Amino acid sequence: MRYLPLTQPDRDAMLSVIGVSSIDDLFVDVPEAARLDGPVHDLPNHASELAVERHMTALARQNTVAGEVPFFLGCGAYRHHVPASVDHLIQRGEFLTAYTPYQPEIAQGTLQMLFEFQTQVARLLGTDVANASMYDGSTACWEAIGMARRITKRGKAILSSGLHPHYVSVAKTMAKYTGDVLDTTSPWLVPELDIDRLIAAIDDDTSCVVVQYPDILGRIADLTPLADACHAKKALLIAVVTEPVALGAIRSPGEMDADIVVGEGQSLGVGLQFGGPYVGLFGCKDKYVRQMPGRLCGETVDANGKRGFVLTLSTREQHIRREKATSNICTNSGLCALAFSIHMTLLGEAGLRALAATNHAGAVTAAERLSQVPGVELVNDGFFNEFTLKLPVEARPVVRTLADRGILAGVSLGRLYPGEDALANGLVVAVTETTTAEDVETLAAALQEILA
Known part of the structure; x- marks a missing residue:
């Protein structure tokens, strides 16, 4: 049921006060190419709440859930365990x-x-x-x-x-x-x-x-x-x-x-x-x-x-x-x-330091293992829980291939810097306390197979 509290005379009165003849006049600054000339195509005019919920749930299932796959994404947004x-x-x-x-x-x-x-x-x-x-x-x-x-x-x-x-x-x-x-x-x-x-x-x-x-x-x-x-x-x-x-x-x-x-x-x-x-x-x-x-x-x-x-x-x-x-x-x-x-209160100073130590130790282990993959080079040997690898090929297709296998391998620099050929082979990998040894080994094995 639509909620439209204003009648047409109400709308006409408001338009008159602000000096325009129609609601469309309020959108003249939006380029015509960006404006719709009718309803959004392929969308039904109405649906029941149950049908909408079912449809949205089906769409949500197409997402890859971070906690269900090996996850190495970072670059400003990190997966940590939240109590x-x-x-x-x-x-x-x-x-x-x-x-x-x-x-x-x-x-x-x-x-x-x-x-x-x-x-x-x-x-x-x-x-x-x-x-x-x-x-x-x-x-x-x-x-x-x-x-x-x-x-x-x-x-x-x-x-x-x-x-x-x-x-x-x-x-x-x-x-x-x-x-x-x-x-x-x-x-x-x-x-x-x-x-x-x-x-x-x-x-x-x-x-x-x-x-x-x-x-x-x-x-x-x-x-x-x-x-x-x-x-x-x-x-x-x-x-x-x-x-x-x-x-x-x-x-x-x-x-x-x-x-x-x-x-x-x-x-x-x-x-x-x-x-x-x-x-x-x-x-x-x-x-x-x-x-x-x-x-x-x-x-x-x-x-x-x-x-x-x-x-x-x-x-x-x-x-x-x-x-x-x-x-x-x-x-x-x-x-x-x-x-x-x-x-922060739950962690306290000692807890934060312990969490940081766990993150760093996991990243060191992952960097050592991944840099053993033939053709993979560790760019920075000093880091906290995130480091950059240089692959022998462009990183974006590799990331997509790994994603299709259920491995979120990291962030390709080609995605962050499109058109920058010197960065195209760069892959930023993040490791947190949620990353397991099995996750690292899964990524290393898949990466070696793809690059072979």
């Missing part, structure tokens, strides 16, 4: 139905959770302060570039070749409207990051340098020399972390003097979920807190001296004049932030 208690707790009515906590007196639980989340993120990233989450990692990365422009009054951002290409794409999209100049290039299949290139490119017009840690190929570098070079030119260093579990084993970017650290928090508490919703992490040095986008939750006391929590420094366009806002992203990811915080 059942995480999902149980986030579905409690107090959390599941909560929206923006504009009235602190009735949202103390939500605000306290956000306060704890900020504390966990700040400690994880090694920053003085963290906000109450961003939309996702890629938009957090762009917001950091915008923040650097406000702080330095400069408009040139140097992006490492190892920054995820999807993050680069988001930055390019936004830079069209801000005038920022983005200096970027594609990576090379070599063991080292392009730290020397980044340092050489810094000049008096540079607002920031953006580097991923570990990078898109899984490589890890000491960021301290890069931070020193940035600060010598009064530019900021922005570090991007797409695998937060790694920070249980390697130094945090904040410890290496990064000014802003952003990331994707999906690995902790949030499933793959076909690419979203995810949760962006954002932390910075205390001296830049007033330019930080999003919102912060602060601790205070009430009139009776009792501990309480409030929103503070909420300089989003929802709260202040648009031209004064530090961010125009209305959405934080409160429920995903809660899932992240619960998972």
Whole structure:
């Protein structure tokens, strides 16, 4: 049954007020080639709820379930085990139905959770302060570039070749409207990051340098020399972390003097979920807190001296004049932030370090086994739980063939960098605590057979 609360006279009246003659007039800015001239073909006009459910279930069965096959996909979205208690707790009515906590007196639980989340993120990233989450990692990365422009009054951002290409794409999209100049290039299949290139490119017009840690190929570098070079030119260093579990084993970017650290928090508490919703992490040095986008939750006391929590420094366009806002992203990811915080709480520091150690050990074992396959070369011998292989042939067809056999072998660089022939043979492989020794052996045997 369709729900159409407005009558035709209602619609006519509204169209008259806004000065158009028909609803079609509202879509004139959409190219004609992109507009439908009638109903969507091959779709029935109506169907029963039972029929729709059955049809959608049949479509869902065509998907390959990550937990049912050997799974080595990564590149910014990772399959980790999420304890059942995480999902149980986030579905409690107090959390599941909560929206923006504009009235602190009735949202103390939500605000306290956000306060704890900020504390966990700040400690994880090694920053003085963290906000109450961003939309996702890629938009957090762009917001950091915008923040650097406000702080330095400069408009040139140097992006490492190892920054995820999807993050680069988001930055390019936004830079069209801000005038920022983005200096970027594609990576090379070599063991080292392009730290020397980044340092050489810094000049008096540079607002920031953006580097991923570990990078898109899984490589890890000491960021301290890069931070020193940035600060010598009064530019900021922005570090991007797409695998937060790694920070249980390697130094945090904040410890290496990064000014802003952003990331994707999906690995902790949030499933793959076909690419979203995810949760962006954002932390910075205390001296830049007033330019930080999003919102912060602060601790205070009430009139009776009792501990309480409030929103503070909420300089989003929802709260202040648009031209004064530090961010125009209305959405934080409160429920995903809660899932992240619960998972972190369940792990604790010792648990996170143990989880990181398990991930790294599994990746080392997998890298050693896969590099024994004739023709396969390990590009980077230093990594956390993700590494890059160079195959003797183009990787994309190999990945498709393995997928047809029920093995999700990794992410081909040809998919991430179409048209880049120098990267076509690259395959990025991720190993987590969910990867078994049998999974690794299955991939190695199938890869050897295909490449023979």
